[in-house]
Amino acid sequence: MNPALVRSRIATALTLLWLRSAHAQGSAPATDAPVGQSPSSAPSGVNPAASSAPSASVSAPSPSVSAPSPSSDAPSAPHGTLTKAPRLVQYVEPALPPEGVKEPVSVLLELSIGSDGHVSSVDIVSSSGEPYDTNAREAGMRLVFEPAEIDGVPSAVRIKYRYEFKPATPAVVVALAARFSGVVRDKNTHQGLVGVHVELDSGQTATTDERGHFDFESVEPGAHLVSLSGAMFTPIGTEETLEAGKSYEALYEIEISAVPVPDDERADFEVVVMATKLDSKVTATEISADQGGKVAGTGGDVVKVVENLPGVARSSVGSGQLVVWGASGADTRVYIDNVHVPVLYHEGGFRSVVHSDLVQSVVLEPGGYGAPYGRGLGGLVTVGLKPINQQGTHGSVQVDAIDASAALRTDLGDKWHLQVAGRRSHLDQVLRQVNSKDVADFVPIPKYWDAQARLGWTPKEGISVEAGTLFSSDEIERNLRASDPAETKHESKTTRFNRFYARYRSEQDGNTTTVTPYFGFDETKVVSRFGAVPAQLSNSASVIGFRASHQTRASSWLALNMGVDAEMTSNSLSRAGSVTTPPREGDLRVFGQLPEDLINADTWSVLIAGLAPYGEGDWTPFGDRFHVIPGFRVEPEVVRVSRSTPTEGDIPAVGTARQDTAIDPRLALRWSITDRLSTKAAVGIYHQPPFAEDLSAVFGNPTLGPSRARHYLAGAAYHITEPLSLELTGFYSHSDDLAVRSPLPTPTTAEALVAQGRGRAYGGQGLLRYDSTEGFFGWASASVIRSQRTDPDGTWRLFDFDQTYVLTAVGTFELGAGFEVSGRARYSTGFPRTPVISATYDARTDAFVPVFGKHNSIRIPDFYAFDVRGTKRFRWGDSTELEVYLDVQNVTNHPNQEEIVYNYNYSQKSYITGLPILPVFGARLSW
Secondary structure (H helix, E strand, O other): OOHHHHHOOEEEEEOHHHHHHHHHOOOOOOOOOOOOOOHHHOOOOOOOOOOOOOOEEEEOOOOEEEOOOOOOOOOOOOOOOEEEOOEEEEOOOOOOOOOOOOOOEEEEEEEEEOOOOEEEEEEEEEOOOOOHHHHHHHHHHOOEEEOEEEOOEEEOEEEEEEEEEEEOOOOOOOOOOEEEEEEEEEOOOOOEOOOOEEEEOOOOEEEOOOOOEEEEEEEOOEEEEEEEEEOOEEEEEEEEEEOOOOEEEEEEEEOOOEEOOOHHHOOOOOOEEEOOOOOOOOOOEEEEHHHHOOOOOOOOOHHHHHHHOOOEEOOOOOOOOOEEOOOOHHHOEEEEOOEEEOOOEOOOOOOEOOOHHHEEEEEEEOOOOOOOOOOOOOOEEEEEEOOOOOOOOEEEEEEOOOEEEEEEEEEOOOOEEEEEEEEEEOHHHHHHHHOOOOHHHOOOOOEEEEEEEEEEEEEEOOEEEEEEEEEEEEEEEEEEOOOOHHHOEEEEEEEEEEEEEEEEEEEEOOEEEEEEEEEEEEEEEEEEEOOOOOEEEEEEEEEEEEEEEEEEEEEOOEEEEEEEEEEEEEEEEEEEEEOOOOOOOOOOOOOOOOOOOOEEEEEEEEEEEEEEEEEEEEEOEOEOOEEEEEEEEEEEEEEEEOOOOOOOOOOOOOOEEEEEEEEEEEEEEEEEOOOOEEEEEEEEEEEEOOOHHHHOOOOOOOOOOOEEEEEEEEEEEEEOOOOEEEEEEEEEEEEEEEEEEOOOOOOOOOOOEEEEEEEEEEEEEEEEEEOOOOOEEEEEEEEEEEEEEEOOOOOEEEOOOOOOEEEEEEEEEEEEOOEEEEEEEEEEOOOEEOOEEEEEEEOOOOEEEEEEOOOOOEEOOOEEEEEEEEEEEEEEOOOEEEEEEEEEEOOOOOOOEEEEEEOOOOOOEEEEEOOOOEEEEEEEEEO
C-alpha cells in the first residue's frame, strides 16, 4: 500500500472486499451461501450440507481481491479501479476426512479467477496437511464466480479464500430476528443519498429511497458486515452487531470524495475513502439544498435560507444586502464555488442570484473565518454547487407569482456534461393584475433576471475540469408620490454583473488541488430625484480573479492548506449632483429629504489589485479531538486613482497610487471534550480595500487606505440527542480606519472623506437545531447584537442597521402521501433612526429643512411576520416529480413599517410599509 495513504487522515473505512478479507483471517462464519441455499444456510457452524460427515463442518469466508502476478496462470489484470467485486455463485463443499474433524483446521487458498468467472488455478497459501489441503484444492477448482470488473470491464483477478473445517457442535435454537434500518446521507450537506446499495454479509440487500432511508425487516442476530456502494463514492463497509428481537437505526455519513490508489502501487485493488480536507470553519452554519428549499418564505430558493441563520439581521425592504454580526452589508463577501460575486440576492430580496438546481449547500461564517478568505470586514457566505458529472438528463421548470425559472443538466458523452439554468421575474406584472393601484408607489417591486451555464469534463477518476458563466440583472425603484409633481421623490437602482470562470480540481493520493481563474463585469447605477436637480452615481468595473489551493497531509497529526487569492478590479465611475446624495451611513437624514444645494460632478477611474498568498494548518497534537488551526495571510495591495485633485480648467489630471501590505494572522481552536460536547474559539485580523466610489477627488478622498477589523469569538456545541443539537457563540469585533465624512465644515481639497471612523459589534447567538431526515427538521435561532459607530466627535452611537434582537424559528413536517407543511416565524428590532424635532423654512429653496434630535435615538417599529408553506408532490417513475405549493408570506397581513417619511413641513410622520400578505402559488416539474 502507498505509505502516503497510510499517513493520510483516512476515514478508516475500507472497501467491502478488504473488510471481508480481514474478516476471513479470523474465525468468523462464511459470508456467501452455496447455490440453492438461503443466505442463512451458508456454511457456518453446523453445516447442513455436510451430511456425509456429521461430525464436522466446513465454512468459507468471502475473498479478498488482488491482481494476478505475472507467474499466475490467469492473465495479468490491467491497472484500473475495481468497479465490481467477484461474487460466488456456485459453492462446492470440500470432502471431509473419514475419521471426522477433532479440532478446528483451516486451509487458506489463493484462487486465480479468469474473466469468465471460472477458477483456473489454486495455490495453497496456508497448509494444514493432508487430506485437508487436497480436499480444499479440489473444491476450490470447482468454485464459480460472477467475474470481477475493472473500470467496468470483466477482468482476471486473484483472491484469497479460506476453507475452515470445524468439529460438529450440537444444534441450537435460532434466536428471534433483529430489525435493521438506517439513513445514508452526505457528510457535508446532510442530504439523504438516494440509490445507495446496502448489502449484508447474509446476502440481503436494500436500496435507499429519496430520503436516504433503508430497512431490513428481519436479520439473523449476530455480527454482520454491512457494505455501502453507490455511483458517487467508493464502496465502503463496516460491522454491526444485532441482538435478537431488537430494532436498530443506523446513520451513515459518507464523504463524497473517493481517492484511488496510484497505478504503480495498485497490487491489491485496495481502495480507501479519504477525509483530508482541512476544516478551519469555527462559526459556520451549513444548510443543505434539500432542507433550504423547503423552508417557508423562501419560495423554494435554497440560498434564501441564509437570512434565517443566527447572526444575520433582517435586510430592509427593497435591499438584497446581508447584515452579519453588525457589519455593513458591503463588508460581507459572497463566493459561488470560489468565484467572488458582488451580491447574494436580487434587489428586493425575493430570490438569490443562482438557480437552486445548481446549489448543493450554503455556508454562513459570520466571523472568525480562516486564511483562505479576506478583503472583507464582515461575514462570509460560500455557495457550493452540485457536481456536474451526474449521469443522465435532469431538469426542472418552475412558475409562481414571483418569477419563472428553468434548468437542464445532460450528458454530452461519457466524460462531458452540460448544465444551464435561468430565471426571470414577473411580480410587478402580477401585482398590476390583482391590484387597481400601482403597488410600486408604496412598496419597491424589483425586476430581475439571472442565468447560469456550466460545462464539465471528467478526464479520469479524481480529476474534473469545468467552465461556466454567471449572469444577473436587477432594477428597482422607490417612490414617494405627492399631489405636486415637483415634490414627488424618486430613487432607482440598476445592478448587473456577470462572471466567466474555469475550474480544475484534482483529488489524488490524499491531496486536493483546486485552481479557479475567473473574470467578469459589474455595473451599478443609482439615480435619486429628491428635488429639482437629480443626483446620479454609476460604476462600471472589470473584474479578474484567481484562486488556487492545495490541501495535503504532512503527517498523521498535521494537515496543510496552502494557496493564493488574487483579485483585480478596474473601475470607471461618474457622479453628479448634490455632494450629500446618495447619503452615507451615519448621515443625519430622512427618506426624501431635499439634498444640499451644493452641486458638483466628477469622472474618475480606479484600479485595485491584490495578491494574497496564504497558509493554514490543522494540528492535532493530542489526537483528533483537539485541533489547533493557525493561519497566515499576506496581501500586498496596489490602489491607483486617475485624479488626485479635482479638475481645474484645462490642467491635466494627475493620478495617485498607493501600496499597502495587509498582514492577517488568524488562529482557531476546536476541542471535542466528549462525543457530544465540543468547544471552539477564534481570533483574527481582517483587512478590506477602500471602495472605488469613495476615491473621488471631489466627493471622497483618493488617498484612502484599507480598513481593518479584529474578530474574537468563543462558543460551545452540545448534541443533546442524535438529531437535536444546541450551539452557543459569543463574539466581539472592532474595526477602524473606516471612511467617514470629514468633520470639518469646509473639508480640505480631495478630503471630503477621511479614514477616521471606528466601529464595534458584540453579542451572542444561539442555534437549536433538529436535523433529521425522518418526518421533521427545523431550527430556532436567536441573536442579541449591539452594533455601534463613532460620530465625528468620537462618541459612540448605534449603527444605522443595528438590530438588537433577531429571533427566527422554522420547521418542516412531512405528513406522508407527498404532503408537506412548513412554517417560519420572525421577529427583529426596528432599525435606528434620528428623530425630526422641528423644521425651519428656507426661503432660498422654498422648502422646509428638518431639525434633528439625538443621532439614532429612535427606532422604526419592530418587525414580525409569520409565513407558511404547503406542498404536495406527485411522482411518476423513479425521477419525475410535480411539486405544487402555496407559499404565503406574512400570513397575518401585518403592515411592517420599513422606513419613516414626513410631509412637506415635517409636521406629520408616516411609514413606508413592506408587502402585505403575499400568497405565492406555484408549481415545479422536475425530472
